[in-house]
Amino acid sequence: MSDADRAPHTLANGKPASDKPAPGKLANGKSWIDFQTEPERYRHWKLSIDGDIATLAMDVDEKAGLFEGYDLKLNSYDLGVDIELADAIERLRFEHPQVRALVLRSAKPRVFSAGANIRMLAGASHAHKVNFCKFTNETRNGIEDLSANSGIKSICAINGTAAGGGYELALATDYIMLVDDGSAAVSLPELPLLAVLPGTGGLTRVSDKRKVRRDLADVFCTTEEGVKGKRAVEWRLVDAVAPGSKFEETIAARAKEFAAKSPRRAAAKGITLAPLTRTLGTDSVDYSSLSVEFQRTDRIATLTLRGPTAPPPASADAMVTLGANFWPLKLARELDDAILHIRINELDTAALVFKSSGDPAQVLAYDAFLSANKNHWLAREIRHLWKRVLKRVDLTSRSLVTLIEPGSCFAGTLAELPLASDRSYILVGRRDGDNRPPACLVLADVNFGAYPMSNGLTRLACRFLATPDDVEAAKAERGKMLDAEEAHRLGLVTFALDDIDWDDEVRVFLEERSSFSPDGLTGLEANLRFAGPETMESKIFARLTAWQNWIFQRPNAIGEDGALKRYGTGQKPVFDTKRV
């Protein structure tokens, strides 16, 4: 994807699409933010592997910020640093199946990480701040998923300052080790320093994962310098401290221990996550199994997913040989990239319209293949990748709609898209002159457990919260090509429309959606999509994120005299003292 052929409506000409010159211009003449990278191109992380232990060392290149106008000192980070981290975590899963433990550490002396770069935040548009926090949250949830589902337990070795986002990164690991040298400390200084919240799950992980006593958490989160040594252990902020002289050997011992206990079965070798096939047009992004089209005047992005063109491979080994070309893996990676691209580079998009084309039976065959090989490391990783991508869809602040039309293949895994949508429409019968098979929806085993939402429920269980029997009724129909009427009767789609009504109804809906307040819709959808229980993960995206976004709008943080703006100027912020 070259910058030259990039359409001028988003970040072209160095002019960010966001409300303000958000953290200045993108560096190096870039006009849009790319979520794709690979280890050879990393500027900020060093991934090394020694037997079954991987080490990810943070070594931020302070001159390689994503935007102009700030230096990434002291291992502080911006979105570009986190894109590399997310990439590295993904590669551990797919490229290094022999890895059974991960050590996250710093390659710089006496500093682990100073957290999100403050100058970057101070200059960022609201939209960039929100998207930055969302992506970094997803990356940290991914580290926890790595532990829970890929059997790679993680250790964070803190050799010095771990402040704000630095400590929040540590919180995402399973075990936090802090050097006990009289100065190294963990801290969440956001509130006293910047008048904002730790935005990457810090508060929720302090209260709900590490279960720090609330009054101690209050002291901790209001103490700029943080907590060090034994007290950090007593307060449950870290798991262990070790003197500098024993730090390395303790890390090594602990990593060995974690690797030994890992349930991950050794696999001979991984696959290569080859760069995505991606072509950017003025109003489109084309991948091998996915096309995105932008109807800019209507503020719609249509994502058309293409089903497999060949039956699944004959064996798990053949799947490994296909590697990144294996259809379910390829499509998941492409969908993930498209969602991320739209979120941050296409802010003006009001609605994502999901369509598909292909043979539902083929999609089901792939699901069946993955189920049959569910104990194979690669099949398992692909399932969990889909789970994470679908969660990313749930958390995308755009109206989501699925149009199920003749010739589409919303079956099994792909049936999660209508279920993840705010609304779905299915066409009854055929259109004149269209000889493709009528629209259908097909459920499979995979819709009943493999893809939990962030609240821990399947999309069907969440949908039928009032009527669990309807989940059972749907389950009984697994494998059947449910036509429009059946899908509607089972409550699986919102509207079943015939050809006469279809165009008008869909058009009116999309026009209406574009006419509503974008902010109002974000709040509405964030509430209606997540009925039922909450988990730590869902709390992060609800309670914490929503409050943080509020604070990110308040003059006390972002006003000319606010703390974010005045940080580093030597001038104290001036606050409106009213408590709201």
Place this chain on the structure above:
Amino acid sequence: MSDADRAPHTLANGKPASDKPAPGKLANGKSWIDFQTEPERYRHWKLSIDGDIATLAMDVDEKAGLFEGYDLKLNSYDLGVDIELADAIERLRFEHPQVRALVLRSAKPRVFSAGANIRMLAGASHAHKVNFCKFTNETRNGIEDLSANSGIKSICAINGTAAGGGYELALATDYIMLVDDGSAAVSLPELPLLAVLPGTGGLTRVSDKRKVRRDLADVFCTTEEGVKGKRAVEWRLVDAVAPGSKFEETIAARAKEFAAKSPRRAAAKGITLAPLTRTLGTDSVDYSSLSVEFQRTDRIATLTLRGPTAPPPASADAMVTLGANFWPLKLARELDDAILHIRINELDTAALVFKSSGDPAQVLAYDAFLSANKNHWLAREIRHLWKRVLKRVDLTSRSLVTLIEPGSCFAGTLAELPLASDRSYILVGRRDGDNRPPACLVLADVNFGAYPMSNGLTRLACRFLATPDDVEAAKAERGKMLDAEEAHRLGLVTFALDDIDWDDEVRVFLEERSSFSPDGLTGLEANLRFAGPETMESKIFARLTAWQNWIFQRPNAIGEDGALKRYGTGQKPVFDTKRV
């Protein structure tokens, strides 16, 4: 409390303390908002009682708005209307123990309620909007508590339009009946009409209480005109429809049925909730068992709770005779009023400092008395009132700190205040020349179940989420006067300080707290106070409220071209189309 002696720092001189002339001036020359009222003074509701069935009829006096500048047409409401509703609900509990079912309805033809008054909202300061939503949410939670714990099931009889907050009020009842006349409808038109969310729990109750399917909820919440008739039942938005000709008899039959099933045991007669004894000084509010002092330069309000001056009465009948003068009831009502007063009239207050004076043994004696009479209707109501007041404390956006000093009585019920605080300090030993008993904390049965937080946990269970054994260890100490060291060792207080350090430490803490961003603290405390599970109630105050507050800050809602500002002008709002 007369207006004449009201200090000029809040709403005096018709100048609201909030950031903007928030919905104009208070009407009738008032200078502050009073949460106290009584049925004789109601302007908007008619409470009538017929045997065991109470009817609360909404009949809003459109000329009796709390502020100037708008008419409360079509049973639309402002905070003043809701203060009366909250009062009426409270009186059902205490003054009318014979009531076993409640019918909520409108006294106006063809309209139930048009919801929160839009002109009021459009003119309101951010602080007023936030506090208005918080209070109305608490009132609706109170209606649900009435059903769950006082045995008064409620029916909402909707005889016409129930829009926005009107339908949200219905959602708080147990059973919604809608007249089927071809026009009466329920609706949540906030998003399409005003670009904000239904702010009184509507979205959460639609998704989590009525468990409306998410796509139908999406349609419902984006359809201005709402849903009527059979479809409203099918979509689970209401429980039943009845034609106009059968509406009255169906309501009556249903109310009888509910009353017959109520577990509330008939009691001869209730008590009178006499007006509170309350004196307002320039920098103080004095009640009979509670004093509030404002140190305005330090932005601190000190609330000193006074223990009982006499032992508990000899019998439950004697408690009934004491009525509103019974110490636990009196103090709960006073604390509730003080908290509400500070929240809305004293926005500049950064921290609430809880102190107490009295004999801990006497406090425990009252707790024991209530426990011994726990099946008596009045004792039960008092316990639940304390539960609600303590939840109100949890949800107060001020830093909460308890100072446990010699002569204090933080025992049993009052020990919930240090547990509800962000931090607590206890003085070790005595002060020179002070012969009052040293500071102590005393736990009782009541701290282990009677007062759940909105997340369903006791404050101790929430505090010791990581170490449930510590709850048991604390339980073993029930009834003991825990001195500073013991209370600290058990993890029940944050800091135990001796006389030498006390003044400085407390001063530095309070100064620091006042120096932080008020918004940042609101977000921080809202996250750290509620570790653990979420309930529908806690979701309302977290996910929904936080998103709504964000939207209430966004130009798309409140800007000059925003939807709230342009409503009713004939001009369409102009939105920034970026989705964030």
